[in-house]
Every structure is written in structure tokens, then in C-alpha cells.
Amino acid sequence: MAYGNKKFRRFGSEASNVKPDGELDYKNIPYLSSLMSPQFRIYPRKRTGFSGKDQRKLKRAIKRARFLALIPYTS
Amino acid sequence: MKTYEAMLLLDNREVKKGWDSLKEKVDGVFKKHGAEIIVAKRWDERKLAYEIKKQRRATYYLAYIKASPDSLAKLNFDFKLAEPVLRHLLLKVDEVPAEAFEPEKEFQVEASTEEETGASEKTEKPEEELTSEGESLAVDVVAEVVSASEVEVIEESVEGSTEASLEAEDEGSSPLSEGETKND
Known part of the structure; x- marks a missing residue:
């Protein structure tokens, strides 16, 4: 990450390169649930450690699963 | 395509x-x-x-x-x-x-169980609610019966003497309060 540039610096931990352990697909409910809090909120990048690309995939997958009532919107 | x-x-x-x-x-x-x-x-x-x-x-x-x-x-x-x-x-x-x-x-298996689970869950849930309500109701009824019977016994003793009636009233109030706590 660009640590020199104050405007775009990510606070918290240093950039990590965590890759998803499973497919970020709306049908993969057990894995998506592991990336959500018990109240079904999506964990932030700081917590998942995903790249921006993977985090967006996660967001999309979870929102699709919510639409199909596979995961609740709230607890 | x-x-x-x-x-x-x-x-x-x-x-x-x-x-x-x-x-x-x-x-x-x-x-x-x-x-x-x-x-x-x-x-x-x-x-x-x-x-x-x-x-x-x-x-x-x-x-x-x-x-x-x-x-x-x-x-x-x-x-x-x-x-x-x-x-x-x-x-x-x-x-x-x-x-x-x-x-x-397991299409066949689930298809057969599906109706059972789907139907049973629909029926089970109201039953559970009913039983939980029924239990609480039963508890309330028992508490009321206990307090009522105690009150009757006390009233019988009250007939004996006027002095005992004052004590009986004190006693009569305490079981009722117990009944109230049981209701809670």
C-alpha cells in the first residue's frame, strides 16, 4: 500500500495478501457466513484482509445471497 | 448466445x-x-x-x-x-x-421428507408456542389454587377466634404475595 500518501493510506494493519479460502459465490453459504459477524454484517477489509477486488466479490456474493433469502439482511 | x-x-x-x-x-x-x-x-x-x-x-x-x-x-x-x-x-x-x-x-429422499418437514415445521411451531403458553398458564393456575386453598384454610381458622383473625390476615397476605412472585 501507498504508505507515503497520507490521503490514500489505509489505517489499521499493514496491507496483507489474504486470498479467499473458498469460492466467493452466493451459493457458498458456509464460507460467506464465516466472513460475516454473528449479526450478519460483512466484515471489513481490515478484518478479512482481502484485496479490494476480492472484497468487492465478497460484497456482491453476500448481497446476492441476501436477495435470495439464503442469508438474512439483519439478525 | x-x-x-x-x-x-x-x-x-x-x-x-x-x-x-x-x-x-x-x-x-x-x-x-x-x-x-x-x-x-x-x-x-x-x-x-x-x-x-x-x-x-x-x-x-x-x-x-x-x-x-x-x-x-x-x-x-x-x-x-x-x-x-x-x-x-x-x-x-x-x-x-x-x-x-x-x-x-437425494432428490427422492428429500422430496418425501420435504413435505413432512415442511408440514411438520408448520404444525410444530404453533404447538411449541401453545405448549409454552400452556405451561405458563398451568403454573399460574396452580399458584392461584395454592393461594386460594390456603386462604380457605385460614378463613376456617378465622371463625374460631377474633384474635387469630388478625394473625390469619397477616398470614393470608403472605401466601398471596408468594403467589404473585410465582406468577412473575
């Missing part, structure tokens, strides 16, 4: 009427708009995270189709109108995943 993935939530009431006829009906919508079905199978029968059209459970139907992009809007429109389809999602996929070609898992 592009490959698309379609996930449909089907009404369990329609599924119970007959899976084959419903499948034909749904596949007919695909075919009507020139979509070619590659694989189509029942994905799951599960409890919904929230109610959709007053339904708590639904059957998930997963289909991979080849269709022209123009027909997607028509498909979306038709599925929105179709009554057995509670909700649907059409997505573009690059290729059909290998799992899609696996045969339906």
Missing part, C-alpha cells in the same frame, strides 16, 4: 402439487424465449432467511441456460409474473461449473 445462470425460488405449495409439472412449466418459460437449457436441477429445499410472499420455506431451482442477451429482459419479466416463482436471479457466467452436472442429491 451467452451462458447464464438462473436461480429460482419456487413455491413449495406448487412443488407439492407435482414436481414434474412444475419443472415443465418453468422450463417452458425458458424455451418460450429461445433459451436452451444446459443443466437444470433442484438445488436445495431450505428455510428462508426471511419470509417471501408469506412463505417460510422454498425450493431452489438452479438452471444453466444458453440465451441471447435480448431475451433476458423477457425472461425476467415472465418470471416476475409467474406465480410459482417467489424470486429469481439471472446472472451471466463464463462457463458452467462442474458441480452443475452432478445429479440431484
